[in-house]
Amino acid sequence: MQPIISIKDVNKTYASGFTALQDINLDIKRGEIFALLGPNGAGKTTLISIICGIVNASSGNITADGHDIIRDYRQAREKIGLVPQELTTDAFESVWATVNFSRGLFGKPKDHAYVEKVLRDLSLWNKKDAKMMTLSGGMKRRVMIAKALSHEPSILFLDEPTAGVDVELRRDMWALVHGLRERGVTIILTTHYIEEAEEMADRVGVIHEGRIIVVEDKTEMMAKLGKRQLTLHLQTPLASIPETLSGFKLELADEGNQLVYTFDIQSQDTGITQLMHSLQNLGIDYKDLHSSQSSLEDIFVSLVRAKQ
Amino acid sequence: MNIYAIKAIYRFEMARTGRTLMQSIASPVLSTSLYFIVFGAAIGSRMGNIEGVSYGAFIIPGLLMLSLLSESISNASFGIYFPKFTGTIYEVLSAPVSAAEIVIGYVGAAATKSIILGLLILLTARVFVDYQIAHPFVMGIFLILTALTFSLFGFIIGVWADGFEKLQIIPMMIVTPLTFLGGSFYSISMLPPLWQKITLFNPVVYLVSGFRWSFYDVSDVNVEVSVGMTVLFMLACIGTIYWMFKTGYRLKS
Ligand SMILES: Nc1ncnc2c1ncn2[C@@H]1O[C@H](COP(=O)(O)OP(=O)(O)O)[C@@H](O)[C@H]1O
Numbered sequence A: 001m002q003p004i005i006s007i008k009d010v011n012k013t014y015a016s017g018f019t020a021l022q023d024i025n026l027d028i029k030r031g032e033i034f035a036l037l038g039p040n041g042a043g044k045t046t047l048i049s050i051i052c053g054i055v056n057a058s059s060g061n062i063t064a065d066g067h068d069i070i071r072d073y074r075q076a077r078e079k080i081g082l083v084p085q086e087l088t089t090d091a092f093e094s095v096w097a098t099v100n101f102s103r104g105l106f107g108k109p110k111d112h113a114y115v116e117k118v119l120r121d122l123s124l125w126n127k128k129d130a131k132m133m134t135l136s137g138g139m140k141r142r143v144m145i146a147k148a149l150s151h152e153p154s155i156l157f158l159d160e161p162t163a164g165v166d167v168e169l170r171r172d173m174w175a176l177v178h179g180l181r182e183r184g185v186t187i188i189l190t191t192h193y194i195e196e197a198e199e200m201a202d203r204v205g206v207i208h209e210g211r212i213i214v215v216e217d218k219t220e221m222m223a224k225l226g227k228r229q230l231t232l233h234l235q236t237p238l239a240s241i242p243e244t245l246s247g248f249k250l251e252l253a254d255e256g257n258q259l260v261y262t263f264d265i266q267s268q269d270t271g272i273t274q275l276m277h278s279l280q281n282l283g284i285d286y287k288d289l290h291s292s293q294s295s296l297e298d299i300f301v302s303l304v305r306a307k308q
Numbered sequence B: 001m002n003i004y005a006i007k008a009i010y011r012f013e014m015a016r017t018g019r020t021l022m023q024s025i026a027s028p029v030l031s032t033s034l035y036f037i038v039f040g041a042a043i044g045s046r047m048g049n050i051e052g053v054s055y056g057a058f059i060i061p062g063l064l065m066l067s068l069l070s071e072s073i074s075n076a077s078f079g080i081y082f083p084k085f086t087g088t089i090y091e092v093l094s095a096p097v098s099a100a101e102i103v104i105g106y107v108g109a110a111a112t113k114s115i116i117l118g119l120l121i122l123l124t125a126r127v128f129v130d131y132q133i134a135h136p137f138v139m140g141i142f143l144i145l146t147a148l149t150f151s152l153f154g155f156i157i158g159v160w161a162d163g164f165e166k167l168q169i170i171p172m173m174i175v176t177p178l179t180f181l182g183g184s185f186y187s188i189s190m191l192p193p194l195w196q197k198i199t200l201f202n203p204v205v206y207l208v209s210g211f212r213w214s215f216y217d218v219s220d221v222n223v224e225v226s227v228g229m230t231v232l233f234m235l236a237c238i239g240t241i242y243w244m245f246k247t248g249y250r251l252k253s
């Protein structure tokens, strides 16, 4: 099936000379939830802004639902809804006015029943006459979502949707996203939390310093990313790892004072029990232990290394 | 043509005027009335007629032009500058609208406000001075043309400005002096010959002169020249806006 969004050889160098995106090639499948995962400054917002027409690409081509975003910008943009990262609203407008404004802007005739439904779905109906400036941050974000959905888009971009969002809105938002997906809406969200990508997405693309490092199904990705380490602080330092432990993924650290075991949390058997047994049999004693998950930054670094 | 988008932008802008009625309509009407009281009724009664027109009546077209220019510029420049400043411009940039549709929405609303304001000032002037309009149709054309042209010019300033000071600087430092020196309060023929020549480089002279002709059948320059100059300036503004959208100048990075 033809991808709903196709990004080919996109580069972006800002006027400042800073290159924010390099050789981006990416296809988004129709109807999927795609997470663009990357640390701050990776280029996520830049990429979304280019697709939506807010930022000009330096080179490359993009199509949305088969329409070139520059040449056939009308057809392309009609399909797209965007919830930007920043909360930018017209302080003096009412919720009702601002959502209807968005619908008109995207070329749709008035449909009060539909707008009412969107507002109700987002628990905004009783706030419809409230001025934007009187709303809390969470409410404003709901309005931004309502604006993005006002013209019934088939592609929805959510840029850092859960940054600074309370638990309730988070839950509502996920319910909404899944509801939209069931109706066939394609959703692209950005995040810098692995957990969020894991919780939400069907596929994950990792972006780092303006390059897409890897794009994979979530489950495969999580197997790769979900590594944990167990660090044992030994009573007496070891010079080398004993032969009998060669079956375990072990490393020595801190001049032999620490033994580091790397395992996969996704697998049924982490191997921890066997390792403990073996250590006991060998008479290797430890005074402390802790487990840790590799940080996002570690993961990016290892992914980049693996690629080179 | 995305008519719904034009309507949405136009309505949004008009609603903004509705909220700031005092600032956008009442205050310019009041300040223009003060001119009529001081120069028309008080001082004007002691001054002779200019080219057969009483001084109070003579200054009406110029004063109207002064409000029209400054209000068109400030309305239109603020209209586009503000969403740029708050960031809400993202939505307009990502919408399926052409540059022309955006401009029609914003500039159309700004010009509408100026025209309403102009008509209100004309009505208010009636309270203080007696005047006739010799060519009402031409007067209407001038009113609309000027409102549109300077709203376009304001739109350019709004896109160009990257701070609130810049929004003020052009109207204050350039447009107001040019209007005062452009024959709003006197006839160009009252100036020494050299200054008469220099004044012809002031574009506002053509506006005021043409506008005054539509009222009293008297003018400093030929009325066709007046219309021609205004249209020329309008085309220059449209050209500049076209270039701004083409290159994304200060709208897109
Ligand atoms: N208008 C701009 N001019 C210059 N550099 C920019 C501009 N916008 C963003 N950048 C830079 O581009 C990089 C990517 O930014 P962004 O796309 O916002 O990242 P992300 O959304 O992944 O956090 C950052 O280093 C940022 O500083």
Ligand SMILES: [Mg+2]
Binding pocket: A044, A045, A046, A085, A159, A160
């Ligand atoms: Mg971002």
